[in-house]
Amino acid sequence: MRIAHLCLSCFYIDGYGYQxxxxxxxxVDDGHEVLVIASTETFGTDRTLTYVKPGRYLGTDGAPVVRLRYRRIGPHALNKKLRLHPGVFRLLEQFRPDVMLFHGLCGFELLTAARYRRAHPAVHLLVDSHEDRHNSARSLLSEYGLHRGYYGPILRACLPDIDKVLCISLETMDFAEQMYGVPRPMLEFFPLGGVLYSDEEYAERRARGRRACAVDAGATLLLQSGKMDRAKRLLESLEAFGxxxxxxxxxxxxxxxxxxIxxxxxxxxxxxxxxxxxxxxxxxxxxxxxxxADVYVQPGAQSATMQMSLCARCAVVLDDVRSHRAFFDDNGWLIRDPTELARVFAQLRDEPERLPSMAAQSRRVAERLLDYRALARRITEGDGASAGAAVRR
Incomplete structure (x- = not known):
């Protein structure tokens, strides 16, 4: 099967572990022929947003990557929001995909993917969405100028040609429906995932990781990770731990x-x-x-590392928000306020015997929801049942 991943509404960063x-x-591992069509947006060596030259190369994930420049409509700050790229339809015609996965709801080239789908009705077009109230439309200009005034009309025009909109969280499903007008039956929960490990690989990684941290076997290790700003509440974690x-x-x-911070x-x-x-x-x-780690701590803003931690059998300490509840099943603590962290850390100290059962529960949650092997197969082995067909009819 030929699969085109279109990363024209988001970055594509070689060597990272993003979705x-x-x-x-x-x-690629499953033997499919894969092409990545991406913008020039990526991360630099200093892990900040940067832009590379257009071109074609073999990416670190094993698939060819074609980087396309932005069309010059105005200044770069505007071009990277409008997200028009030359040559997308031509690339699709050359590659002849069976499935297109357009990453992100917000971009002009979704119209191009929909046009290709209309020209080739047997092709499936799936769109994934990471947008929610925490990361999108956070100002009046952004909400009404971009999301309601530009991205939304583009998306709605494409709905008859889209099979499914795959949403990484329940909040994302709400946002897609309320902000862009996507019908609820077209929305499907498709969380950020992780890699599940055999017992042998898990033991090897755990031993290697604990050596790197200089942590002995009897210690209870807590870990917090990400791009730490005030929203991540690292300072509150450190204060409570102290x-x-x-x-x-x-x-x-x-x-x-x-x-x-x-x-x-x-x-x-x-x-x-x-x-x-x-x-x-x-x-x-x-x-x-x-x-x-024994416990993954995320008392503030959401991070994809949380799902990875469940795959790594961590108990979790999470902010009690709707999107986190889908991953919670007696495998840690949900907290409504950072002031609860000290109580949770004291329980970890006093009742470490609870951690093995929480670790087992996290693994069960990961097996049910988060295995990237299963998530990838949902793209290729789904019945292609077109929720968009109802719109077309």
């Missing part, structure tokens, strides 16, 4: 520190010998560290 990378990798004595407790911070975070880390800051890690190193 786009994992789905491409799984489709107020929870216990030499058997360890806390590891992985990722980057935003300027608005960097100084107080580093001060809190330096003040507690049980806390380590490891900086940014590769996708493989992060997987080792998640397997090494």
């Amino acid at each position: 786009e990378n994992e789905l491409v990798r799984r489709h 107020r929870t004595p216990g030499p058997q407790l360890r806390f590891v911070v992985v990722g980057s520190l935003a300027d608005d 960097k100084d107080p975070a580093l001060a809190a880390i330096a003040a507690d010998r049980r806390v380590s800051f490891l900086g940014w890690k590769s996708a493989e190193e992060l997987k080792d560290l998640l397997c090494a």
